[in-house]
């Protein structure tokens with residue numbers, strides 16, 4: 001079956017959402033604290049609204065498992081935030097109302113199903129707030145297999161152009177990228193083993209989202225001598241998929257040993273890397289499980305590689 005329509009709709013929605021995020025970021029957004037103490041901004045909400053609306057119009061029967069929900073936004077004391085967010089959404093959808101926007105956001109409260117989308121409206125909210133990297137990440141999953149993935153990275157440097165890159169993949173059709181500023185999709189490939197210049201590794205900026213000392217030791221153990229490149233969000237997957245790094249390590253933080261990864265933090269990035277010729281598993285070499293629920297309870301950590309390095313890195317992690 002062809003996923004042309006899914007790919008097109010997902011790309012268009014992610015590009016609009018990325019535009020909203022860039023507009024919010026120019027105005028220096030404030031962070032709102034979620035119940036789990038993590039930050040969210042009007043851009044996270046606006047991005048989820050725009051993408052859920054697009055999916056509702058084209059694929060009304062598809063559930064969406066999104067990171068955000070509108071419960072807080074509907075509280076009277078959040079009226080200012082809701083209005084601010086509505087203003088940004090109206091720059092893109094002029095006749096949107098506050099009720100519509102909160103309903104669109106709550107379309108992201110769907111469940112993992114035989115066919116569903118998973119959405120991270122801003123992955124790397126901390127990076128977004130720091131004026132660093134972030135990504136809008138959207139993926140379609142069928143029977144536990146990722147079929148389509150789109151990653152919009154509005155702050156990704158682009159040679160000879162303004163920042164912003166879009167990565168996209170369809171199962172069996174390869175991975176591609178194009179500048180958000182415009183242009184044609186170009187095929188991308190992971191780094192080859194003889195390209196020593198790009199044999200570097202990437203990890204999160206946030207020390208608490210991984211185990212940086214072990215990540216660095218493991219990378220060295222497979223022959224990567226350069227210091228890590230620290231990047232927020234699934235932009236790391238885009239970097240591996242386009243051959244700018246060979247490895248992305250995300251080992252469980254010693255501070256949060258019971259943490260489980262969210263499907264929306266990995267689905268879009270994972271298919272982009274796999275279709276670019278790379279490999280994605282957990283730290284034990286097990287495939288990531290997108291069929292159970294929003295948390296990948298059976299998996300620990302995430303290892304992303306150019307494929308060639310994979311067996312080696314899993315071996316050093318487990319001996």
Ligand SMILES: Nc1ncnc2c1ncn2[C@@H]1O[C@H](COP(=O)(O)O)[C@@H](OP(=O)(O)O)[C@H]1O
Nearest residue numbers: 122123124125126204206208209232233256259
């Ligand atoms: N203890 C932890 N271990 C791993 N990931 C964590 C974590 N706490 C939060 N995260 C996730 O890390 C994501 C950011 O990834 P990165 O560190 O690679 O930039 C966050 O996504 P959001 O920013 O969408 O909330 C959040 O879901």
Ligand SMILES: [Mg+2]
Nearest residue numbers: 038039067125
């Ligand atoms: Mg978050």
Ligand SMILES: [Mg+2]
Nearest residue numbers: 120123124265
């Ligand atoms: Mg995320």
Ligand SMILES: [Mg+2]
Nearest residue numbers: 067120122123
């Ligand atoms: Mg997020």
